Amino acid sequence: MKLSSLLTSDWSSLVSALPSSLDLTALARAKKAIVRGRQVSDGETLLRLALWYGPCGMSLRSASALATGTGAAILSDVALLKRLAGASAWLEAVITALLAERQLAARLSDRPLVMIDGTSISRPGSIGSEWILHSRYDPDIGFNGFELTDCHGGESLKRHHFGPGDIVLADRGYAQARGLLHILEQKADFVVRTGWRSLAFRDADGNRFDPLEHFKGLPSGQADEIRTGIAVDGKRLSVRLVVFSKDDTATQAELKRVKYKGRDQRSTHPHSQLAARYTMIVTSLDAATYPTETVLSLYRQRWQIELAFKRLKSLLHIDRLPAKNKNLARTWLYAHLVLAILIDTMTQQMLDSPPSTEGLE
Template structure:
């Protein structure tokens, strides 16, 4: 589904979708987005202009022309640019309020737990050959809704601390989130995690602190699925209690293993290098690190839960298509941030109106690649 221009022709309906307790005028003045009445008469008008520019992809000139024809406001391109740059933090507050409103929906539970997925997606400004912005998204699998969102620049790395956790949460994340100092805070918040890991993502020890030989453990595994207790070397000063977790191992089917090995070989050829033999061996397995208790969750349950992570990949595709985040036109950081937030506001509201949620995995979908 694409965002339609008509969404702004029905402003009262769009306005109703904003949280009832979010005071546009007061918050805009507090954030410095709206300080005095000149070309723009109130905060609501400022929001309509922002949504026309960012949400619908109009240029600054087109937005000014649209506003004048519609009797909404009369201002020049430079004036609109200045106002939008100042409005970026306020637009971010509106995004946060919309997300918070969605999060009020009763959370779905799996054996008393709430399943959430954390992932990030990259956004580039025009002409950029690498990431300029990064959108970090928390996704509730039961409600099929984004329940937390954060926009950062290129320096905002992916880590588990991008989410706020509550007791009973289970967060699912790919191998980019397997970082030693990010795991313990999740447990301290009363939550649990299932994080995919690679053979060299973490320094793993035996529970007694002795070195752990991962490849010996993989070779010794007789069944397709198994587990072993490991201790994570966190590199922390002081004497916190050892972080002992479960390493869940699943041997891939021969076809899956071969496909991953071929991908590694192809990538190595592009870089003019030879792949590490350990990477080729590890490609035969799925490795998951979890804090969930053995008594409640068998290895097969952990592997089943992790399969649900595909849903956020579909959500990203749908959300990025709906919001058109890949078409960022602005290079100026303040204007780019305003454009992105406006785009997200329209995408969230449009998705609420459409009521689109994924209800089944794509054909043949197994474990996510991340």
């Protein structure tokens, strides 16, 4: 099914994926997305207009012309701009409602995996990041949490809420002591990649612990671990440090990345070159239940959220942001997220439905 048909002739199929308890019109009025209702009187029409402009890639002029041609609404491109610019808070509330429905089925096990990551979104040709989409992902149900910020919204585990028993997987950008403590305070555990100087490691006596010195003799292709601590707010947070020694090919690839990252600096720190040989992971999981290889295996599953971001960008083109107006840009981005969640829901509904036996007997 093509995206264009999903948003036009097959519109009813898409709407059926919305929770029955979600009243789009009432929510739109509550969020001031619909006030007088002269040109756009209901939430379903407003959602269709947002999706035409967003994931369908239509210009404001094309979307307003299609709305007039189909009888969905009669408004100019300027009027449509004003409508959509005022709809970002409403679409954010729609996303919240969709994710709340999804959360009901989220805990399929006592120890669900929660993958945390963020991705940058900018207009074509712009320099640097303009928006950051902070996300959480469950491998059983897909995305189950979003927060959209401008480029100043740093990545942090403290942005997210976790449930008791969750196992949080995150890359080294999230290796922050207070973020790890935040997870433990919510009765969850973490498996987080770290750099050699991302965390203040301490030994049992409170002295500085150097992981590169400790694991320097670890043979290529092997893994090892040690119980150590992290200094946070004057306390010592006990963790396991799991280290895997890469082969020469993987080490050279990491060295190339490190040199590229430090290309604007006069020299790369020699410890960074040494650290390129190792993958270092901190975890709070119990060693008896989750031995070294299990921890490494858990962390490797984190790539599922990276692949999910690639699908958002390659299939829905969420990285082709056209809008300069801040509120309109938010609407454009939220419209993509709404569609992504609805498509996931429709896909799951089809997978859960037994195949028809008609004509087979």
